[in-house]
């Protein structure tokens with residue numbers, strides 16, 4: 082943990098000592114239900130199953146590395162979020178966590194809305210039939226082409242991120258003879274990390290318009306004047322992999338304060354507030370995420386209380402969970418290639434993927450666990466580092482974990498909680514072929530994003 086940790090990483094660099102790792106679990110064959118997708122279980126024969134199918138069969142049919150996504154779990158989590166917020170609020174799934182056409186169809190069927198932040202995500206959403214009015218368009222530097230397309234198709238909202246963009250969107254909407262529903266993204270001066278948050282006056286980051294110094298109030302003033310825009314509310318997103326609701330509390334209080342200022346100055350009560358995403362999941366047994374029901378109750382109470390204090394009508398709330406919906410629903414399946422014990426240090430276990438299918442460990446110091454899933458083993462625990470096959474010593478998938486000491490080439494390992502920000506951040510480093518995503522449900526498995534082929538690589542390389 083000596084390298085700088087990103088806020089989106091699971092913990093601050095300074096919370097855990099160098100070389101921190103938890104003691105081995107009592108039984109390395111056990112699968113903590115907190116970190117594994119709902120239908121994952123180890124059968125009598127020792128082989129792990131998902132959706133009723135053995136991982137050994139999945140590896141044979143689809144190869145490794147591959148992501149296996151528990152469709153029933155994904156749908157259940159969508160429903161849990163939708164039910165928790167009820168008809169009083171809107172849930173937008175953050176597509177950047179992982180997006181494909183199948184995902185869009187499931188979201189649509191389960192009644193969720195969708196956040197996109199690029200033309201590519203918008204195309205995927207529309208192609209799979211998500212109604213434009215259920216799409217929100219985000220990003221700190223949307224191109225004119227992206228804005229034009231979003232306005233033309235009629236997305237439900239564009240989240241404005243800068244003064245330039247206020248004018249740009251207004252201008253394009255007017256040209257197209259439309260009035261675009263927009264929110265203004267503000268930075269509230271809350272830096273939220275996993276187990277703590279820091280409230281500051283300013284935020285040193287690229288997103289949004291600062292509440293501090295009257296910037297956000299000025300943005301509202303300008304947006305209200307422009308015919309091309311219908312300002313429906315204020316947006317704030319405070320971080321990622323957050324467990325502590327206190328950061329949301331400060332953020333909601335500051336946003337509601339802005340709503341009160343807007344009412345006092347313009348006589349307008351903006352009808353919506355969006356509190357963003359960033360809710361944490363369990364990557365390891367040490368993480369204790371909250372249930373959607375809990376989160377909904379806490380957020381609704383905070384907003385209602387603050388609005389009562391400011392004598393405002395309570396606005397409609399929206400939230401944007403990405404990781405909390407898709408993260409826990411998938412695992413990555415790898416085959417062990419080499420096992421290299423380093424005397425007195427640890428054993429390096431090399432798998433057939435790596436930083437090209439999971440960059441989070443290298444990028445954010447993210448923590449993961451790993452399990453031997455193709456068989457049961459009662460061998461002693463050994464301290465391992467699971468590494469990939471890339472030409473880079475930082476190519477680490479799981480920094481510190483325990484595996485049975487008889488783990489050997491040909492064994493299958495699974496890394497849980499890789500549904501979010503793994504396939505969506507996958508790269509072709511070393512001309513790796515990006516792995517497929519396979520949806521598993523009720524004894525059936527189907528590819529929803531196929532494995533890349535060498536032909537795919539050469540097709541882009543025009544010679």
Ligand SMILES: *Cc1c(COP(=O)(O)O)cnc(C)c1O
Nearest residue numbers: 175318321358359401402403404
């Ligand atoms: C990334 C992002 C989200 C989703 O974050 P998660 O940590 O996946 O929940 C939601 N809203 C905005 C604006 C984001 O940038």
